[in-house]
Amino acid sequence: MAKQVKRKPTSKRRPAKKKTFFSGKMIGFLITVLILLLIGITTYHYRDALAYYFSFRSKHKIENSNATKVEEARIFQVLKRHENMVYGLDVSQYQGQIEWENAKIVEDTFQLQFVxxxxxxxxxxxxxxxxxxxxxxxxxxxICGAYHYYRPNENSLLQAENFIKHVRLKKGDFPPVLDIENLPKVQSMDSLKVGLKRWLTKVENHYKVKPIIYSGEKYFNDFLEDEFKGYTFWIANYNFFVEDCKDHWTFWQFTEKGSVPGINGNVDLNIYNGTPKMMNYLRIQ
Known part of the structure; x- marks a missing residue:
């Protein structure tokens, strides 16, 4: 009888790993390259602003600004891109007592002409x-303009009378401004629009000039653009990636983090979308 030979059990072969073009190391390398490229593009784009901050800002202690370095760079960049236009600011009681004779220059370079x-x-x-x-x-x-902060849930005509009671406008001033930026809590949007129109009409009849409307860009796009055609608009947009004034923005409030000598804390900065000569036509004649 033939002797049986025991066969060794065959070992299971592990399936070979498929070679992929993008390995983990390769993906990490590509991400690093993209980040460095983005930093390089950003640095080049803000080269004027960065050069300014490494020179002026490093030599002067800026006490009033709570803006980050990125925000400060954008402010300088926006001002630099609109050198042929007119710069200004807007203030309220929250800025405290202002040294107006010192509040004429922003970023040690750009002259402020209106408020x-x-x-x-x-x-x-x-x-x-x-x-x-x-x-x-x-x-x-x-060059001065006065604005009224509109409260959607209060009577519009009483609000207009409040403004008229306290504001005396003369030749050379800006037209009156209606500031609307909040949504109503107890009324519909249609009722709000009626109230805004009543305020605008009463104020226009009193001062004999069409008011300016201030609002945020989204508020303008969603609620004001179609209903209030023919008005001059002052639009707030602080988006970091927005560096140019849009055609339909007569005034652009581009930051709330401005630092101006003579003013404690931050202040809103604005650009008039035109030349000084063009802006003069907007003023009360």
Whole structure:
């Protein structure tokens, strides 16, 4: 009888790993390259702003600004890109007492020529520093405009009367400004639009000039653009990636983190979308 030979069990072969073009190391390398490329593009794009900050900002202690370095770079970049236009600011009682004679230059380079000053809010609020700011800004040769902060849930005609009661506009001033940026809590959007139109009409009839409307870009796009054609718009947009004033923005409030000598803390900065000569036609004649 033949002797049986025990066969060794065959070992199971592990399936060979498929070679992939993008290995983990390769993906990591590509991500690093993309990040460095993005940093390089950003650095080149903000080269003027960065050069400014490495020179002026490194030599001067800036105490008033709470903006990050990125925000500061954008502010400089936006101002630099609009050198043929007109710069300004807007203030209220929250800026405290302002040294207007010193508040004429932003970023040590760009001259501020106009200011919008909050006058009233709602049906009975007077900004506690309106008359002081109005008098002193004019004494410092700023072109001035007064704005009313609209409260959607209060009577529109009473709000118009509140503004008219406290604001005296003269030749050379900007038209009155309606600031609308909040949604109503107890009324419909249609009712809000009716109220805004009543305010605008009453104020226009009193001052004999069409008011300016201030709002954020989204508010403008969603609620104001179609209903209020023919008005001059002052639009707020602080988006980091927006560096150019759009055609339909007569005024652009591009930051709330501006630092201006003579003002404690941050302040809103604005650009008029045109030349000084063009802006003069907008003023009360």
């Amino acid at each position: 919008f000053i909050r006058a009233t809010a709602g049906k009975d609020k007077l900004d506690s520093r309106f008359h002081e700011n109005w008098k002193n800004a004019k004494a410092a040769n700023f």
